[in-house]
Every structure is written in structure tokens, then in C-alpha cells.
Amino acid sequence: MNRKKILVTGGAGFIGSHLCERLLKEGNEVLCLDNYFTGSKENVIHLLENPYFELIRHDVVHPFHVDVDEIYNLACPASPVHYQYNAIKTIKTSVMGAINMLGLAKRLKAKVLQASTSEVYGDPHVHPQPESYWGNVNPIGIRSCYDEGKRCAETLFMDYHRQNGVKIKIVRIFNTYGPNMNPADGRVVSNFIVQALKGEDITIYGDGTQTRSFQYVDDLVEAMIRMMGTGDSFIGPVNTGNPGEFTMLELANLILELTGSKSKLVFRPLPSDDPKQRRPDISLAKEKLGWEPKVPLREGLIKTIAYFDDKLKQ
């Protein structure tokens, strides 16, 4: 069997752990690289008994040499609380991490996929967001370390491709949720579920009318693998997300219903530069990847609630 060797940076994180599991299931050899800033060995501990899985502690801001066929570059804190904790480190991770992984791909003639984000669209004036939209990003705000870091990483990917012929793929990921999210991560789905399960107040930032589109992690992993499998002529960027759009109030009420919780909604100040609306236009993913999300929010939340319920009992 022709086993591919695949490097997943940020592999011990929420999305990375699901990706590693799926790539192993498909018979690949997986090298999971992580510095455990927001990820955890617990997310991948069950994979350690597989002889084709390897866990490596490393920080992507430093060069890394290994012989692989494909690289999925996911290393980067993703929740506002964590990426703002050390903003300079966040931008270094995006930019130097991209340079190091692109350099590695160039030397090896390997394919490299960048986990980019809907944050490249900032607080969008075009709705829903197609890949052709250049975005509305504040370059000097508290979210810039993440947004501009990811935008610069996309630039680097395109320039390594144009200048050095590196085989790249860029995926713009919209809000994704599911098991293995860090309960202390600060993102809205994990916050609301943990608060509801503990009977604590549900913290709505602003008036709760801002919208997001939530994608279940299995749908995302499917899209990423399909994207990596496309021919050299399609490099993206391609949006991956679930076009179902919900206000934070709707999300909170759905989580209250599904958990049967008596938690109360409380209103907190809206963080600055918080996008008012977000929904992916997924026409390109449908056309090029033959992909669309399969898991509706209600179904995905039921699985995620079960995960957090177990986790809180441990």
C-alpha cells in the first residue's frame, strides 16, 4: 500500500485532532506537531497506540525538517481570548509558521494546505462572503494580530506558489465547533454549552443580534481532505462553512433547549471590532470539491453537548 506521510501542524488542537484521526483511518502515516499552547495531548492520546502516528513537540516559529508528502498547516491559536493573550506571538506563529512550512514544502516538493479563516473578511460589507471579496479588516485593532497574520500567511502562500512553484491549497474556514474544543477557549459555542451545563449565566456579548454560521467539525475535515486531493490547478482560496446563519441569541436559546438548562441570559459589552455578520458563500466549494456541509446545527450541537457533558463529569 502506498502510505502517504502527512504532517499536521497544530495537530493536538480541536480541528487538528479530528484531522489526524481521519487521515490515520484512511491509512496514512501522520506526524502531529504542536507546542500545546491551546491544544492538548488528551485530544490525541487515543491515537498513540497506532504505529503510524507520531506526536512531536515543536513551535512552528522555528524551522522544522522532516520528510513528508503533504502538510496541513493549522498551528495558530484560534479563539479571540487566546490569540489576544500574546498578540505578537500570534502574528509570529501565522507568518513565521507559514514561511517555515512553505520552505519545507518547497524543499520536499510537497503539497501544503493553509488553514485560513473567514476573519480575512473582517467585518464584511458584502454578505454572504464569496472568495472574491477582499474584506474589511482593521489593521491596528485587537483582532489584527490574528486577521492580518492570516492574511499575510495567504500572501506568503500565493507568493511561494507564483515565485517557486510550491503546490499550495488555501481553505478559508468559517466558525467551526465540535468535540475536543477547549472548554476554557472562550469561543461562543464552548462558552454557552459549558455555562448551560453548569447552570451559570449565559454571557451574550453586545445585544446578541450579531450573526455567525456554524460548521460541524466533520464537515470541515471532509472539505480539507477533498481540497488537498484536488489537482495542481486549483489552489483556492476556497470557503468552507455552513451557510445556516444564526444570531447569538438564537444560538443561546437553542443550547438552553437542548441542554434543558435553566441558565439565564446576561448581556456583556461587545468586544471591539466584533464582526456584525458572517455567512459563507460556498458555491466554489460545491463546484470544485463536490462538497457541502451535511450536519445541521441542532444535530452537531447534540454531539458537542454530549462531549462537554462527559468532560465536565471527569
Ligand code: NAD
Ligand atoms: P486550536 O487552538 O484548538 O488549535 C490550534 C493548535 O495549534 C493548538 O493545538 C495549539 O497548541 C497549536 N499551536 C498554536 N501555536 C503554535 C505554535 N507556535 N507552534 C505549534 N503549535 C501551535 O484551534 P482550532 O479551532 O483547532 O484551529 C485550528 C486552525 O484552524 C487554526 O489555524 C485556526 O486559525 C483555523 N481556524 C479555525 C476556525 C474555528 O472556528 N475553529 C475558524 C477559522 C480558522
Ligand code: UDP
Ligand atoms: N460571544 C458571545 N458570548 C461569549 C463568547 C462569544 O456573545 O461568551 C460572541 C462574540 O462576541 C461574537 C460571536 O459570539 O460575536 C462569536 O464569537 P467567537 O469568539 O466564537 O468567534 P469569532 O468572533 O471569532 O467569530
